[in-house]
Amino acid sequence: MRRCRFAVVISCVVFTVASIALAEDDRDQRDAVTLRDWPVSFERLHRAEKNDLQPASDAVPSAASHFITVVPCRVVDTRNPAGLYGGPSFVADETRTFNIPGGPCAGIPAAAAYSLNFTIVNYIDRGNLRAYPTGAALPLVSTLNFGSGLPVANAAIVPADVNGSIDVTLTGPTNVVIDINGYFVEGVVTNVTPGTGLTGGGTGDVTIGLAPGAVGQTQLGSNAVTTGAIADNAVTAPKIASGQVVKSLKGLTDTVDITAVSGATVTTTGNTIQIGAVAEIPSGAAILGLSGDTTLINAGYTEGSPTDVQTWRATTAAGAPPPREWHTAVWTGTRMIIWGGSSTFPIYENTGGQYDPATDTWTATAIPALPGRNLHSAVWTGSKMIVWGGGREGAPYFNTGGEYDPVANTWVETTTTNAPSARINHRAVWTGQVMIIWGGYDNGAGVGGGLNTGARYSPAPANSWLPVSTLNAPSSRDLMSIVWATNTMVVWGGRHNPNSSSEYENTGGRYDPVGDTWNVAGTSIGAGVPSARWGHTAVWTNSRMIVWGGLANPNPENTGGQYDPVGDTWIPTTTAGAPSARYVHTAVWTGSRMMVWGGAGTTSDLNTGGIYDPVADSWTPTLTGGAPVGRYYHTGVWTGSRMIVWGGIGSTGFLSSGGQWGTLSYYRKN
Numbered sequence: 001m002r003r004c005r006f007a008v009v010i011s012c013v014v015f016t017v018a019s020i021a022l023a024e025d026d027r028d029q030r031d032a033v034t035l036r037d038w039p040v041s042f043e044r045l046h047r048a049e050k051n052d053l054q055p056a057s058d059a060v061p062s063a064a065s066h067f068i069t070v071v072p073c074r075v076v077d078t079r080n081p082a083g084l085y086g087g088p089s090f091v092a093d094e095t096r097t098f099n100i101p102g103g104p105c106a107g108i109p110a111a112a113a114y115s116l117n118f119t120i121v122n123y124i125d126r127g128n129l130r131a132y133p134t135g136a137a138l139p140l141v142s143t144l145n146f147g148s149g150l151p152v153a154n155a156a157i158v159p160a161d162v163n164g165s166i167d168v169t170l171t172g173p174t175n176v177v178i179d180i181n182g183y184f185v186e187g188v189v190t191n192v193t194p195g196t197g198l199t200g201g202g203t204g205d206v207t208i209g210l211a212p213g214a215v216g217q218t219q220l221g222s223n224a225v226t227t228g229a230i231a232d233n234a235v236t237a238p239k240i241a242s243g244q245v246v247k248s249l250k251g252l253t254d255t256v257d258i259t260a261v262s263g264a265t266v267t268t269t270g271n272t273i274q275i276g277a278v279a280e281i282p283s284g285a286a287i288l289g290l291s292g293d294t295t296l297i298n299a300g301y302t303e304g305s306p307t308d309v310q311t312w313r314a315t316t317a318a319g320a321p322p323p324r325e326w327h328t329a330v331w332t333g334t335r336m337i338i339w340g341g342s343s344t345f346p347i348y349e350n351t352g353g354q355y356d357p358a359t360d361t362w363t364a365t366a367i368p369a370l371p372g373r374n375l376h377s378a379v380w381t382g383s384k385m386i387v388w389g390g391g392r393e394g395a396p397y398f399n400t401g402g403e404y405d406p407v408a409n410t411w412v413e414t415t416t417t418n419a420p421s422a423r424i425n426h427r428a429v430w431t432g433q434v435m436i437i438w439g440g441y442d443n444g445a446g447v448g449g450g451l452n453t454g455a456r457y458s459p460a461p462a463n464s465w466l467p468v469s470t471l472n473a474p475s476s477r478d479l480m481s482i483v484w485a486t487n488t489m490v491v492w493g494g495r496h497n498p499n500s501s502s503e504y505e506n507t508g509g510r511y512d513p514v515g516d517t518w519n520v521a522g523t524s525i526g527a528g529v530p531s532a533r534w535g536h537t538a539v540w541t542n543s544r545m546i547v548w549g550g551l552a553n554p555n556p557e558n559t560g561g562q563y564d565p566v567g568d569t570w571i572p573t574t575t576a577g578a579p580s581a582r583y584v585h586t587a588v589w590t591g592s593r594m595m596v597w598g599g600a601g602t603t604s605d606l607n608t609g610g611i612y613d614p615v616a617d618s619w620t621p622t623l624t625g626g627a628p629v630g631r632y633y634h635t636g637v638w639t640g641s642r643m644i645v646w647g648g649i650g651s652t653g654f655l656s657s658g659g660q661w662g663t664l665s666y667y668r669k670n
Helices: 294-298
Strands: 015-018 037-040 045-047 053-055 065-077 094-099 113-121 127-133 144-146 152-159 165-170 175-186 189-193 197-200 265-269 272-276 286-290 301-314 328-331 336-339 352-356 361-364 377-380 385-388 401-405 410-413 427-430 435-438 454-458 464-467 481-485 488-492 508-512 537-540 545-548 560-564 569-572 586-589 594-597 609-613 618-621 635-638 642-646 658-669
Touching: 065 113, 113 127, 113 144, 127 152, 144 152, 165 175, 286 301, 294 301, 328 377, 328 635, 336 385, 336 642, 377 427, 385 427, 385 435, 427 481, 435 488, 481 537, 481 545, 488 545, 537 586, 545 594, 586 635, 594 642
Parallel strands: none
Antiparallel strands: 015 037, 045 053, 065 175, 094 165, 113 152, 113 175, 127 144, 127 165, 189 197, 265 272, 286 658, 301 658, 328 336, 336 352, 352 361, 377 385, 385 401, 401 410, 427 435, 435 454, 454 464, 481 488, 488 508, 537 545, 545 560, 560 569, 586 594, 594 609, 609 618, 635 642, 642 658
């Protein structure tokens, strides 16, 4: 032990503990180097005169802590398969959060700080690593610098947040290995000895015995004992003298809230609570409510005929997923599931949520081993959601995916055996037996990057892929529309080259997955065909595909067309009363009407829309009062009686808000 001189009296101890071997490039030999010790030294100390040590001028000693050693254990290794504590490799300027107690090293608690060894391998450029508590500002001082070409390691004591999480930021692409050999916990009093005082300094709880009347009003200052200072069940009802506090109210304990419903009133005067009743609503009385309103139905009302009165209701923010764009959404029959997407770079989500419109509540989806991504696809099979593909900016795209069971809240990864090539901006449909993905963009696909390939996926237990034929297939493209038209997949529009406005498409094709064949005629390019475009929408009416909107050359459109795949003919949609021109909006089919909403307009983000009647070829505007804020790159689903829109990006940035649109129905009191 060395002598230490400080401005305040503290102890100086240098620990040495076993370290984890440096990681090597060869995965089979990565742990072959002999283990050795690394010192756990004080932070922010520098050498002064002779052999004395002094704190730096701005150093602030922490509270007395105890160092607990553990058997050296590997917490993170990005060379391993993708996961929370594994791959993929870091990209430049990426930050990841690692919760140490939740990692692969068992028995590690949430601690004030951790003794960690950081190793950098497989890097191609100079850079640095910074480790710091999750949620804290990025420090100006690096934890480790690299650039010599060989694996580099450094030991550090890293403070953590209250949950035991740290953030790691790297300025260059590389693999990272993090090992742990101990942690720090705050010391507490362990003994109270009469006549001696407080002793100890270890960890654990202590019991103090007090004689009756030992603690009275004079011994306790104002607010000396609060809810947070009393352990659960420390003071029970039998120990509270009669008349001191209300111990129960009609069998309820603790805080009791009394609320008024159905027009009743609640007033208080002194210690008296008055509840005012309302007159019973007579049988046969009628009111208006949203279609399928379970609150009214449970209150004894029966839903009657619908009206044309429109209404919006905001989706709750409580429990909603974080803000995002370029995510996906499916409707299960009772809930909307959203997943993935991105917000401020480099945040890519592998989180999501199940939204119940009847109760206006969110339930988080389980987090899969899949990396976060955007511009992927999703379909609903009737029992599971399948997501596939997508990517991240500046990184290779994905040809991976997963099947999500919302009842069990579990994921099963899709196989990559015979899977299509990685891509973004593709489209997917569910046929009733298989998922078909087609088209999209791959920055390694050559000139333009567009694709005209695809595949058919059979879900678990088969978990297998079959290719889609390219014979007579439409030209390569992304951001096209695809619908499942009873027994045929219909493709239309899109762009062949994202970098050229002259390479937009107004062609398409019809694909038979049973015969694995494309219709040679594709989709007609005769009279009535809409102009070439991308970012448009398409719905299937059970007899026709309706496309609308999108970005043509060079402006958004408010035109569209009805396509009959049997006759291979088009009928233009009217522009009389149509919504303003837009692209990257949403569209849903209600069973008799197409509804479009939101999107990017010529000069602004839109919160307007329209309801299109394909039989009458007419438009009705959607209500703007109470509508969500304008947005694009959002999602929309139809529940059978309501349209739900959510997420996207608007004038204020990325959004985690949304709304339910519906028409009111008459309800009659039973």
